[in-house]
Amino acid sequence: MAKMFSKEEFIKSVEDNLKLLYRKDVESASTQQLYQAVSYSVKEMIIEKWMSSQNEFEKQGAKMVYYMSMEFLVGRALGNNLINLGCYKEIAEALDEIGVDLNLLEDEEPDPALGNGGLGRLAACFLDSLTTLGYRAYGCGIRYHYGMFKQKIDDGFQKEVPDNWLKDGYPFELKRPEHAKEVRFGGYVNYVLKQDGTYDYIHEGYQSVKAVPYDIPIIGYKNNVVNTLRIWDAEPINEFQLESFDAGDYKKALEQDNLAKTITEVLYPKDDHMAGKELRLKQQYFFISASVQRAVEAFKLGNDNIMEFPKYVCFQLNDTHPTIAIAELMRVLMDDEMLEWDDAWEITSHTCAYTNHTIMSEALEKWPIELFSRLLPRVYQIIEEINRRFQAQIEAKYPGDTKKVEKMGIIYDGQVRMANLAIACGFSVNGVARLHTEILKKQELKDFYEMFPEKFSNKTNGITQRRFLCHANPLLADWITDKIGDEWITNLSELSKLKLYTEDEKALNEFMTIKFKNKQRLAKYVLEHNGVEIDPHSIFDIQVKRLHEYKRQLLNILHIMYLYNRIKERPDIDFYPRTFIFGAKAAAGYHIAKLTIKLINTVADIINNDASIHGKLKVVFIEDYRVSNAELLFAAADVSEQISTASKEASGTGNMKFMLNGAITIGTMDGANVEIVEEVGDDNAVIFGLSAQEVIEYENHGGYDPVEIFNSDPDIRKVLMQLINGFYNPGDTELFRDIYNSLLNTKSSSRADTYFILKDFKSYANAQEKIEEFYRDKNRWAKAALLNTACSGKFSSDRTIEEYVKDIWKLEKANF
Numbered sequence: 001m002a003k004m005f006s007k008e009e010f011i012k013s014v015e016d017n018l019k020l021l022y023r024k025d026v027e028s029a030s031t032q033q034l035y036q037a038v039s040y041s042v043k044e045m046i047i048e049k050w051m052s053s054q055n056e057f058e059k060q061g062a063k064m065v066y067y068m069s070m071e072f073l074v075g076r077a078l079g080n081n082l083i084n085l086g087c088y089k090e091i092a093e094a095l096d097e098i099g100v101d102l103n104l105l106e107d108e109e110p111d112p113a114l115g116n117g118g119l120g121r122l123a124a125c126f127l128d129s130l131t132t133l134g135y136r137a138y139g140c141g142i143r144y145h146y147g148m149f150k151q152k153i154d155d156g157f158q159k160e161v162p163d164n165w166l167k168d169g170y171p172f173e174l175k176r177p178e179h180a181k182e183v184r185f186g187g188y189v190n191y192v193l194k195q196d197g198t199y200d201y202i203h204e205g206y207q208s209v210k211a212v213p214y215d216i217p218i219i220g221y222k223n224n225v226v227n228t229l230r231i232w233d234a235e236p237i238n239e240f241q242l243e244s245f246d247a248g249d250y251k252k253a254l255e256q257d258n259l260a261k262t263i264t265e266v267l268y269p270k271d272d273h274m275a276g277k278e279l280r281l282k283q284q285y286f287f288i289s290a291s292v293q294r295a296v297e298a299f300k301l302g303n304d305n306i307m308e309f310p311k312y313v314c315f316q317l318n319d320t321h322p323t324i325a326i327a328e329l330m331r332v333l334m335d336d337e338m339l340e341w342d343d344a345w346e347i348t349s350h351t352c353a354y355t356n357h358t359i360m361s362e363a364l365e366k367w368p369i370e371l372f373s374r375l376l377p378r379v380y381q382i383i384e385e386i387n388r389r390f391q392a393q394i395e396a397k398y399p400g401d402t403k404k405v406e407k408m409g410i411i412y413d414g415q416v417r418m419a420n421l422a423i424a425c426g427f428s429v430n431g432v433a434r435l436h437t438e439i440l441k442k443q444e445l446k447d448f449y450e451m452f453p454e455k456f457s458n459k460t461n462g463i464t465q466r467r468f469l470c471h472a473n474p475l476l477a478d479w480i481t482d483k484i485g486d487e488w489i490t491n492l493s494e495l496s497k498l499k500l501y502t503e504d505e506k507a508l509n510e511f512m513t514i515k516f517k518n519k520q521r522l523a524k525y526v527l528e529h530n531g532v533e534i535d536p537h538s539i540f541d542i543q544v545k546r547l548h549e550y551k552r553q554l555l556n557i558l559h560i561m562y563l564y565n566r567i568k569e570r571p572d573i574d575f576y577p578r579t580f581i582f583g584a585k586a587a588a589g590y591h592i593a594k595l596t597i598k599l600i601n602t603v604a605d606i607i608n609n610d611a612s613i614h615g616k617l618k619v620v621f622i623e624d625y626r627v628s629n630a631e632l633l634f635a636a637a638d639v640s641e642q643i644s645t646a647s648k649e650a651s652g653t654g655n656m657k658f659m660l661n662g663a664i665t666i667g668t669m670d671g672a673n674v675e676i677v678e679e680v681g682d683d684n685a686v687i688f689g690l691s692a693q694e695v696i697e698y699e700n701h702g703g704y705d706p707v708e709i710f711n712s713d714p715d716i717r718k719v720l721m722q723l724i725n726g727f728y729n730p731g732d733t734e735l736f737r738d739i740y741n742s743l744l745n746t747k748s749s750s751r752a753d754t755y756f757i758l759k760d761f762k763s764y765a766n767a768q769e770k771i772e773e774f775y776r777d778k779n780r781w782a783k784a785a786l787l788n789t790a791c792s793g794k795f796s797s798d799r800t801i802e803e804y805v806k807d808i809w810k811l812e813k814a815n816f
C-alpha cells in the first residue's frame with residue numbers, strides 16, 4: 001500500500017469521497033459513483049508525488065522533452081495507476097473488505113479514446129516509459145470532448161456513436177486555468193517601421209480563443225515520479241464580449257464563441273489519412289500555440305538566457321500533425337521575445353525533432369496556401385521566409401537542379417508541405433522500425449537523406465509491459481515473477497531468462513494452462529458480447545488493429561471463406577478447430593473498409609450457424625475494439641495476424657503486444673515484424689508473402705495482373721465469385737461488388753488489387769497450413785510460444801525511450 005494510506009485510511013477516504021461527491025455511503029452508491037470515489041482517493045495518493053516530482057525536477061533543472069501529439073490513446077487509468085503505484089493487490093483487498101469488486105469499478109471507467117490507433121497508443125506508452133525511467137516529460141495534446149467514436153455493429157454494419165467520455169466527469173484530470181493562453185486565428189499582419197529601420201510585425205483583426213490546460217498525472221512504476229499529460233481545451237476568450245457587442249460587432253463575438261465551442265469538440269477519426277479540413281488545422285495550431293507559449297514562459301521562470309532554450313527543452317513532433325510548432329516557436333521568439341531571425345532560428349532548429357509514422361502518401365499533410373495564410377497569416381509569413389532561405393540552400397548545394405526544389409520545397413504547387421517543413425527545420429528525423437527507416441532513406445525521403453544524412457535515425461517502436469503484461473495478463477505476470485523475479489517489469493530483457501524453461505515440461509504446461517485460462521476469459525467476453533460460443537481448445541487466431549486496406553483484413557476473411565469451402569467440400573477433412581477473431585474500427589467515410597466489416601460479419605453469421613461443420617470454424621467480430629478489450633485479446637491469442645502488404649506498415653505495435661503474451665506471429669516481412677522474427681528466430685514465427693522490395697518493384701512497374709490469378713486458380717476464383725453470387729448474401733448480390741472490383745477491376749482508375757491480396761493469397765494459405773501443423777505438435781508450440789515471450793525484451797518502450805534519450809533528447813535521469 002502506498003505510504004500515506006493504510007487499508008483503513010483508504011476505505012475511510014473512499015467513504016468520505018462518496019459523502020462529499022454524492023451524499024451516499026458504500027451500500028447506496030452506484031458502481032459509477034464508487035468508481036469516482038475510489039479514483040479520487042487514488043488521485044489523493046498521487047498528488048503528493050506529483051507535486052514533489054515537479055519540485056524536484058525544477059530544483060535539479062532537468063532538461064525536458066515535450067512530446068507533442070494530436071493523439072494520446074491512454075486507455076483506462078485506475079487499474080494502471082494502482083499497478084504503477086505498487087498497490088493494486090492491496091487496494092483490491094481493501095475494497096473487497098467493504099464488498100466492492102475492483103474489476104467492476106475498472107469497467108466503469110470510460111476509455112479516454114483521445115487517439116485513433118498506433119501513433120496515439122505509442123504516445124501513451126512513451127509517457128509511461130519516460131516516467132518509469134525517471135525522465136522529465138510533458139505530453140501535450142487536445143482535450144477532445146468526443147474521442148474516437150464508439151462502434152456499434154448493426155446488422156453487420158459499423159455504426160458510429162459519439163463517445164461522450166467526459167459525461168460523468170473524469171476524476172484523474174486537474175484543470176489549470178492559471179496557465180491559460182490566448183490563441184489567435186485569422187486577421188492580417190501590419191508592419192510598423194522602427195527607429196532602427198527594421199519592422200515590427202503586428203497581428204491585427206484576429207479572432208481569439210482561450211486555451212485552458214487540463215493536467216493528467218502519468219505515474220512511474222514504483223519510483224515516486226509523476227509526469228504530466230497536458231491536454232488543452234478551448235473556451236471563449238470572454239464569455240460575453242461586451243466590447244464587440246456595444247460596437248455592434250455582435251457577429252464577431254458570436255464567431256469567437258463558436259470557434260471556442262467547435263475547436264476541441266471531436267477527434268478526426270482517420271488514421272494514416274489526411275483530413276484536409278480547416279477545423280483540423282485549427283486544432284493543430286490551437287494546441288501547439290498554447291503548448292509553445294507555455295514552454296517558453298516556463299523556461300523563462302528558471303532561466304533568463306533564452307539562447308539556452310535547446311539545452312533544456314526538446315520538442316518531439318509526433319508525425320506531421322504538430323509540425324506547425326516550428327513556425328510557432330519562431331513567431332514567439334521573434335514577436336514576443338524580440339529575437340532576431342538568426343537567433344530564433346538557432347534555437348528552433350536545435351529544439352524540434354520529427355518522427356515519421358507512415359509512408360502512405362494519403363497521410364502526408366499538405367495545406368492549401370489560401371487556407372493556411374488566411375487562418376494563420378503571421379505563421380504563414382514565417383514559413384514563407386523559412387522556405388525562401390531553404391530553397392536558396394538547396395540551390396546552393398544543387399545548382400540548376402530544379403527537381404530538388406520541386407521535391408524538397410516547403411511551399412510548392414500552391415501547398416504548404418508539413419513533412420518538408422519538419423525535415424528542413426528539425427535537427428532529427430526518425431522512422432519507427434528498421435525497415436521503415438530504410439524505406440524513408442532510400443525512397444520516400446531520399447533527397448532529404450542525401451542532403452542531411454546526419455539528421456536521420458531509426459527508433460524501433462516499443463510497448464509498455466506495465467499495461468500489456470502486468471495489467472492485461474496478471475496470471476502470466478505472476479508466473480514470470482515466480483520464475484525469474486520481478487526485475488522484468490522495469491527491464492524487459494530479463495525475460496530472456498525464461499529460455500531456460502523451454503525444456504521444462506512442467507513449466508511449459510503451466511505456461512499453456514495460463515494461455516488456456518486467458519482464452520476462457522475471452523470466450524466469456526465473446527459469449528456476453530456476441531452471443532457466440534467459442535471453444536478455448538480451438539486455435540485463437542486474432543487480428544486487431546484499425547481497418548485499412550493495407551493491413552489486409554480482407555486477405556484474412558477471404559482465406560476463411562476458402563477454409564469454409566474446403567470443409568464443406570470434404571466434410572471428413574482432418575481440420576484443427578479454429579476461431580478467427582477480428583476487432584477494428586473503420587474511418588466513418590472509408591467505404592471499402594466499412595464494407596469489409598460487413599463482409600466479416602456476414603461470413604461469420606453463415607459459418608457460425610452452419611451445424612454441418614461441427615464448430616470446426618468460428619468467426620467473431622469484436623465490437624468497439626479499444627485499449628480495454630485489447631488487453632483481453634492479446635492475453636488470449638495463439639496466433640497474431642500481422643499481414644500488411646510489405647513496405648506499408650511502418651512498424652506496428654500490436655505485433656509486439658501479442659508476442660509479449662506468447663502468441664506466434666503469422667506475418668509478412670513488414671515493419672517491426674522483421675525485427676520480431678530476428679529476435680525469436682524464424683522457426684518460431686510463420687512468414688509469408690512478397691517482400692517490401694518486391695512490392696516496391698511491382699509498384700514502380702505499374703502493379704501486377706490479378707486477373708491471371710483469378711483465371712488460373714479455381715479455389716481463389718470460387719471465393720471471389722462468392723462475393724457476388726449471393727452465396728453469403730442471397731438477398732443482394734451487389735452488396736460486396738465494390739470489394740470484388742477493388743481486387744479485379746483493372747478498368748477502375750486506380751490499379752486493381754493495390755495491396756497484392758491475390759498475389760499473396762496462396763502463400764498466406766500455405767502459412768496457415770503450417771500454423772495448423774505446428775499447433776498439433778503441442779510441445780513444439782508451447783516452446784515456441786514461451787520463446788516469443790522470452791525474446792520480446794527488445795520491444796519494451798523503455799528500450800525505445802532510452803534510444804530517443806541518448807540520440808535525440810539528451811535528457812538526464814532525475815535522481816529522487
Ligand code: 6GP
Binds near residue numbers: 120270272319357358
Ligand atoms: C502508425 C503506423 O501505421 C504503425 O505502423 C505504427 O506502429 C504506429 O503509427 C506507431 O508508430 N501510424 C499512425 O497511426 C498514423 O496515423 C500518420 O500515421
